[in-house]
Amino acid sequence: MKKIPNKTHFPKWRFSIAALAIMTSAIALSIWLAQEEFNKNLRSQFISFVEKTNSEVASIISLHQGIAANIHTLNKIEGEFAGNLRSYVNEIGKNRQGVSFYILPKVTDKQLAAFEQKKRDEGYLNFQVLGSADNYQQQANVIHFPVSDVKNDRVMSLKHLGRDVYSYPQCFDAINNTIAENRISAAWSHSYVDNAHGISLFSPIYDTNAIEQIPAKERMQHVQLLISSELFLEELIDTQLKKSIDAKTNLTLRLQTQRNAKEWRTSELAQVADERPLTWLPSIELNQSIRIADKSMQLFLSSKPSLNQLNLVPGFFILLIAGIWVALIYSSLRHKALQRQQREEIEQVLTDERNQAKATLNSLGEGVITTDNDGRIRFMNPKASELFSIQWNAALELSFKALFPDELSDELEKIERSLSEAISQGTLVRLHNIRTKTQEGDTLLLDVTFSPLHKSDNLIHGATLVLEDVTHLEEMRQQIERMAKFDHLTGLYNRYEFEHQLKNAILLAHQSGQVHAFCYLDLDQFKVVNDTAGHIAGDQLLRQLAGNVFMLNLPDNAVLGRLGGDEFGLILYNTQLAEATEICHKLINDIRLFIFIWQGKRFQIGVSIGLVLIDQQKLSVEQCLIAADTACYLAKEKGRNRVEYASADNIEISQRHEELTWVERIPRAIENGHMTLFIQRMLPLKKGNRHAEVLVRMSDEKNELLLPSQFIPAAERYGIMEQIDRWVVKTALTNIAHLHRSGSNDTTIFSINLSGQSLASEKFMQFILQLLDEHASLMPFVCFEITETALMSNLSQAMQCMHQIKGKGAALALDDFGTGLSSFAYLRQMPIDYLKIDGAFVKNMHQDAINRAIVANIHQLSRVFNVQTVAEYVENKEIINELRMIGVDFAQGYGIHKPEPWLV
Amino acid sequence: MHSHFLKPLFFCLSLVTMESLANHCIYINAYSPGYDWGDRIQKQFEKDAQQQCLITPYYLDAKHSSNEQLKEKGREIANLIKLAKPNIVIAADDASSQYVVQPYLRNSSIPVVYVGINWDPRPYGYPMNNATGMTEVWPRQEVMSILRHTVKTLTKLTIISADNSLERTDSRYIEQAAQEHQLTAESIFVRNFNDWKKAVVKAQDADAIFLGTNQGIADWDESQAIEWLKTHNQRFTFASQDFMRPYVMFSLSKSPEEFGSWAAKLTTAILAGNQPWQIPIIPNQQFTPYINESLLSLTTYELPAYIRRNAIVYRTQTP
Known part of the structure; x- marks a missing residue:
């Protein structure tokens, strides 16, 4: 991954804050969802708990009613057998959690002592009927409803044996009501037992089946006993709580009755809350009401989850999604930052390149002009301005042709054609040596290159013209060309060009039948000048000889060239042998008369000439040269300053002789x-x-x-x-x-x-x-x-x-x-x-x-x-x-x- | 004799570990291991209380010991209790209270739970501040009602039982109930099987026969007894012990497990901090009705409908 440089457009702070906000929100959302799930579960458990508690209460009430109904039936059928009640009640209530069942026989004051004795005889060794208040003895109670039998599963319920429930005010009313109305009534039982959160239910058993026909006020006389059920709310709640709510849940449960309130905490509920609740989380508060007969109470539950109770799986995915989101945002921002940076870098590069191009164009030795498709100038570099002596802004929108003088119509036509060709065909077109004139009237020669100008759409939008001032080069070329033809020292044709001229003369002779003469001139005594006065003197001699002797005395049809050193060639067009011989003699004479003075010294030189006629004989240039050279060599050998003519016969002999001479001498x-x-x-x-x-x-x-x-x-x-x-x-x-x-x-x-x-x-x-x-x-x-x-x-x-x-x-x-x-x-x-x-x-x-x-x-x-x-x-x-x-x-x-x- | 010396030694050795392990309960069984009634009480207690304390049982073997021997054993056990300082002492059946609790533990700092004292615990010093328990009773009044319902011409009740002090006490309470129901009651105590058979024949002059325990009747023969009853008895027979079910038409049996279970509940309550005197002494309350259909079917007696609905029908397995 490309590293983001320190200085970028990547909004690090903004991204960090946004990422922090997103991740924080994700965490908060995760926790919120987890707690919501916990709350939902707990709410569900709590509702289940309350429902089970209500169900259990309903079951107890149902049992209570069942006991009452069965005892009533038993009394009706087996009226004389009351003793079976005890075992029956015990059997029904056996192992029943949260409740105790009692038998409360109606005992009058007169029956009280006998009743107590009877109970003691039955095994309740210290049985005694006890009232609720200090003034119990003073009250003129004539009727008692003592607890005479207790479900034996619950040891501590035995404490109630002998309690005269009727002596308790709230039970007094409830008992009167149940007897008068023949229905279940309820009383808070805390005032007569230690069960602070108990409710006692009462149902009457009459000695007649026709109790409904007996007025309410008289029903007390027909009551045999009461069936009482004491509900232990704490035990009921504890039991159902353990069945319904996750043991690891930290919670506080509060039971609010009309009389008082009881609060449980987790430890009291024997919950295994070995994990600390997350105290910083808001707690869930739930409440439900429970109704038992005509008594109602409220259950309030408050709880906070521990870390392990939070289902963090959805949160993990939320965090994962948030993380991916953040990563995507990061990637997108980074990508944009990089794009922007790259764009700026590219722009910078382009600017640099543009500047460089501009500088290059400005410093170029060539003129550069860009035009549109119509040839109108769009750009011109300083060199081009200089070439055409025009400011570039003045040249803008001008036609490129306007830069050239009108009188150069040929040049203009070439330019127009080339420009059109470059643009229309998309090819590179070069024009050489296009002439124009400077403001001062000097001729300029330009090489112009027309390049089609492609833009990003790949279409041609004009042309770029590169103008090279080749005036100087052309001059040099011409000079070089001259040098290629002419001997630099003497200004005569050089050997190369002279051989070319000789070739033409031969060709001409063959074609036209004309006769030309070719002379091979070799200066005599030239070595003396060179050796005594030096090369410079020798050169000077040659220069003077060429300018003052040869050029002045030769006829117009003569072509003279320097073949090398002190050797010259002379072609005399349309010249017969006699005339040629005469011209040669004149040359010999003129040279002999020429006195070369160098640093006060006088030098006299001579010339030996070999003459060859160029006619329809098929002689090559080489053969002509050899023949003339040989004739010249013969002239030298015969005493110098003379002309030796090489006829066709002589040429062959001479050739053979020379060949033999050199071929023998050099290998030897x-x-x-x-x-x-x-x-x-x-x-x-x-x-x-x-x-x-x-x-x-x-x-x-x-x-x-x-x-x-x-x-x-x-x-x-x-x-x-x-x-x-x-x-x-x-x-x-x-x-x-x-x-x-x-x-x-x-x-x-x-x-x-x-x-x-x-x-x-x-x-x-x-x-x-x-x-x-x-x-x-x-x-x-x-x-x-x-x-x-x-x-x-x-x-x-x-x-x-x-x-x-x-x-x-x-x-x-x-x-x-x-x-x-x-x-x-x-x-x-x-x-x-x-x-x-x-x-x-x-x-x-x-x-x-x-x-x-x-x-x-x-x-x-x-x-x-x-x-x-x-x-x-x-x-x-x-x-x-x-x-x-x-x-x-x-x-x-x-x-x-x-x-x-x-x-x- | 050697056991008398070894027991304290073993006991002392066991104390070393007991002290630090858990609460300690000493259970005094009035009988010896193998006696069904006593075993069932102890077994139920041990089952229900084993989580509450470490239980050390002691046996008085009252059925086979003389009064002097029982006094000596009582003293010995009391010494061990004083030495061990248990958290609680459970005294099962009369002899345990008679020979250990009454002479040595009355109003002491050691809580006592008694169970199975027949009819009235007061002869053994109860109530005490440091004791509570369950008295063993039998619903004689209710049974009299059943008799009156079943036997239409009921005027006399004969009680046949082994000859021992507990049976004599039982018969006294049943006679008392019968008299309260205006019946003539006669008790016959026998020591051997032959006398028992004679007693059965003699009891045919009554309208109903209560068969007490056969424990202590020499050469008792179950099959002969059943056969004898089938051939020589036409009266309504009933009993209070479930082991007498083969010989009677109807029994309302006490449950020894009720005593064991209640002793364990009291132990739990006392170990939880409740004072014994806060817990009233109550009688046993669980009785199971049995109908021996193989005997009853030979007669025309008809038990009350609610008994028939709730009773367990029993058929004697004739050898």
Whole structure:
């Protein structure tokens, strides 16, 4: 049962008082009922007692009359035999309780002495006739009615032997009456015997049967004797009381006669009243009258029950019912209190939630508007007010469409349709990039989500519109899109987009029969600038070259892209070989004339160009690139600053030659131990493990180290990256294992690069997964880096591989992020742990606000996806500080650690 | 003789327990155990009074003791009574009062209840302050009335009885009643059965014969007696003792139980605090009429109707 908290609406005091009142009433009712039952029983017993007493009295009177009648009859038949009276009376009265029968013969004064002697002779040894009063002797009594015979059961009745009953005034009258009227008369007998509560009955026996014919005054002469019955009221009452009333009853009985009163208590009645009466209960008072002949008396009974005499069973049930009632009331009140409390709690929760919702809505970055089914505004949060530059109370009841400028009719139509769809179909409808204008005239782009608004009746009562200002995001998207197409450094198409353009040109040539020219440009002496003046200078050179040389001197039908490093691609639409050659020569000349000055130093560079015609020959983009690259390589080999045309024949030869060259050189390098692993350590900008990237270097036949940019593109191009990757992964894991076996406490996580080609190879994946199983214990210290470009070239396969690697426990990093940001939307699906921001955005971010913003946005995105970020190309402290401010997790670059051989 | 020494010893030993247990009653039986009359009085007393007191009975054996022996026994019992200080002494029949109460307990502090003194207790010193009781009478006047009703030519009554002092007293009272009814009365006392038979034959000159007790008549033969009466008697016979019912046509028998019961009632009243002198001495009042139909049917006598209605009809069992 849920406990009622201290502070509730449960009316404890009122309930307690009510419960007390109910239970008290129930107890009182129970006692009252019990006493009523006791009273009823006692009343019934008392009535029975009185009835039995009356019945007993009636029986005695009947007996008395019977005796009189029988004696009268005997006298008539056996008139001479008076002696049998004695035994007859004794026999009849034998064992009769509460009464004694007497024979009162009429004796005159003259007969008195003889009568006394006769009685003595009969055995009444000290028989003597005695009067009632002191003046008995002086009274001129001529007639006596002495008690001459007594029922012998009652010893103490013998005291009456010889009593001249006629001498007692009240008996005198009664005897005269009974003789005169020939009927039973009664007298209080206390004045002539000790029986304080006795009644004496008298009946006459005459010597004639014709007494009715004799005048009343003369009947005394014909009386032979009197039959007298003395009723002992106390004994009668006691006897009947014991028969009628429960012996355990405490009672007081009072007999009130005309002369006096007698009171009995329980003890006197020999009742077994061993239990105390409940004195606090009201007593029951009963009274009944008893009539004996012409005498009447009252019996008063007063009693209180003891506890055991109360039948508490009905009371128990009443209490039980009352208890149940109280419990039900308690339950009901408690239920109501709890309901009320719950309602208040719910209301409180709702209020809190409403406040929270309000606060949330107020603090939301999105605008929220609710409308009715007709599109009229019912609510608007502050952000929405801000977006539309309108106070919410002013917007109330306005149509949602009114918030948009009328001139944007297309947008309004979309909005109206979407709102209608959301309300009518109950579905969620999203609109992207809905245009509107601010008060100042600036364009806003909004993403609007229309949600049907269901209420408790489950009916739709309108819609909720969530408006997200995506202006900034759109700008960023566009910027990212630009970045996806254009080389950030030079503003030219990047390799990805350029290959796309090349593909179009090939397609166009096939479709239209036009001839286009494709040129592969590789700067000469650029390495010198980079090595002597640094990357910044190199970048500046490239930027100037693109802006000042290429863009100014190329014809309109030219499309230029940066393919990587110091390599550029050029498509010349509708250009025949001669014209193309001419343009190339002009470019060579222009570049040769271009002087790059950096920190007072002058640099002169050149360019080698490989030329390929794009016509109806079915060349792929890759084949075009290889052909042009090969031609360019030939141009370099032939002395630089020249154009080398790759005809169809030349292409095949060149291709074969290059393939043989790289296919032989790289495996030979692996086989001969010319591959070397370098590591470049990263700087944790926050707390975290140490990280290092594993880099591969290859030394040539002259034992000079080749940078990855020199052999990796070729390896990728000729499909032998898998071999390099196998060697790198195996060697790196061996090194890490050796490192840990040596007892080092180094917990550095080593990042190993995987190429797109390797990822696309099932065999490679089998190889690497087996290798990972062999070094399962090292997985916490291993991270694989996959370039964004490699990932996007075969996304589904790459994703599968990533999940498999991830399943082995190794970490994953997405490398060069930002160069091909079309993968942005897929970040959510990638099981990556680190995002390595492309160094192009990092290396001058302390000077370039846009780059800084890009880095910051990429970092924020990574936070959304719970991915840690690594900034590449970090070359100075300013950049480190900027990265710290943004919150980037790791920094990597020459400014932190220059790659060094991984010596284990 | 040894019993004379042992009795006080046993009695004293019993006192130790009696003292603390209850009221103590000493019951003096005038006869010896086995005498029907005395036994029935005592038995009834013991039945009715056993809740009231612890009863110690003593027997005088008056039927078989001489006067001197009875005096000695009386003295002995009186000594024990003085020693025991009982709450009450019950003296049954004449000898108990004659040999114990009158000489030793008259007006003493020990209450006395007597029962069964024939006709008149005054010869034994009654009334006394410390005594009350029931005198043994017989309704001789009423019986005379019955005789007069039954025997139409009634002039002479013959009384035949065993020869002892009590029977002689009885016969005197009956003779007195007969004389009051203008009858001639003659008493014949016999000591043996043969004399008794002769007396029966002789009594045929009377109109009615009262047969007193046969107790004390030597060689008494019940069947012979009955047969003798059947063959040699034509007179109306009657008796006052119920054990004489086989030999008479009508008897109005006294009830020994009435005495025992009354003695118990008096004991109860006295133990409850009543003084003996407050309770009048009364006669016995219960008499049972018996008709011996086997004898009466041989004659033409007709008893009064109210007797016939109330009497118990008895038939002699002829051997």
